Amino acid sequence: MNDxxxxxxxSVWLGLGIGLxxxxxxxxxxxxxxxxxxxxxxxxxxxxxxxxxxxxxxxxFFKYNKENIGRGILAAxxxxxxxxxxxxxx
Numbered sequence: 001m002n003d004x005x006x007x008x009x010x011s012v013w014l015g016l017g018i019g020l021x022x023x024x025x026x027x028x029x030x031x032x033x034x035x036x037x038x039x040x041x042x043x044x045x046x047x048x049x050x051x052x053x054x055x056x057x058x059x060x061f062f063k064y065n066k067e068n069i070g071r072g073i074l075a076a077x078x079x080x081x082x083x084x085x086x087x088x089x090x
Contacts, residue, residue, distance in 0.1 A: 005064050015061070015072020019054050023080050026050030044088065051080045 008014065030046035040046070058073040 002064070005066070008066065008069065010066050010068045012068045012072040012075070015066075015069035015074075016076050017072070018057065018069065019073035019076025020079070022053055022057060023050045023076070026053060047084055047087075051077060051084065054080070 027047050027050040030050050034040050034043055034046060054073050054077040058070045058077070061067075061070040061073065
């Protein structure tokens with residue numbers, strides 16, 4: 001895994017892409033679970049779990065000195081949090 005990580009370009013845009021892709025996949029799974037399991041119909045906090053995975057991913061990239069990728073993931077986390085906030089308010 002380290003070999004693949006070393007080959008990655010240390011770019012904020014790559015981090016932004018990673019930071020938006022991972023929560024999108026996890027929130028899609030959460031959406032499917034919420035709409036198909038009646039017991040979890042009001043469990044909107046599953047979306048926050050999908051977004052919180054970015055914290056671990058960001059820490060992983062910071063550990064291997066890919067700071068710009070980590071910064072992109074952090075920016076994507078704020079975007080996702082804002083979208084969730086807008087979803088809950090409106």
